[in-house]
Amino acid sequence: ELANDLGVGRATLYRWVGSRDALLGEVLWSLSEHGLAMARARAQGDGVDWFLSIYNAFGDVIVESAAVRHFAETEPECALRVMTTQVSPQQRRVIDYYRDLLIEARDTKGLRLRLDPETLAFVLVRVAESFLWTDLITGEEPDLTKAREVARMILSGDAV
Secondary structure (H helix, E strand, C coil): CHHHHHCCCHHHHHHHHCCHHHHHHHHHHHHHHHHHHHHHHHCCCCHHHHHHHHHHHHHHHHHHCHHHHHHHHHCHHHHHHHHHCCCCCHHHHHHHHHHHHHHHHHHHCCCCCCCCHHHHHHHHHHHHHHHHCHHHHCCCCCCHHHHHHHHHHHHHCCCC
C-alpha cells in the first residue's frame, strides 16, 4: 500500500529501507519521535521527576496507540523483533533519545546519574520493554506501574 502511494514498486521501497522489518521500524520511529517530542514538551520538574515525566508519558503514548497495539496483536513475533532488536532503528533511536535526555537532565536539571548515560538509557528502555510487552513475552498483562517503579528506583537509588 505504501509503495503504491509513493508510486514505486515494493522492491524499490524495500531497497530504499533494506527490509520489511527496517521499514516497520522507520514507521514506528516516526510515531515514537512524535510521542517523545510531545512528552518532552510537557515535561515538568527537575532531575528524576523531569526525566520520568517524559519516560512515563511515552509509555502512555505506546499503550494508547491503536496502531502499535494492533501490530503487536496481529504480528507479535515481528513486533517484538522490530521494537526490541537491532533489525530496525526503533530501539537504538529510543536509547539514543533517552541517553540525550539523561545528559540534559544531568547538565541542566540536577539529575545525579549512577551509571554512564548510555548504559542507563539502555537499561531504562529494556525495563520499559519488559513490562510493556509482557503479554507477548510471558502472556501476562502489561504493567507500566512496575516499569515506572523500577525506573524511579534505578534513577534515584531509593526503593519505591
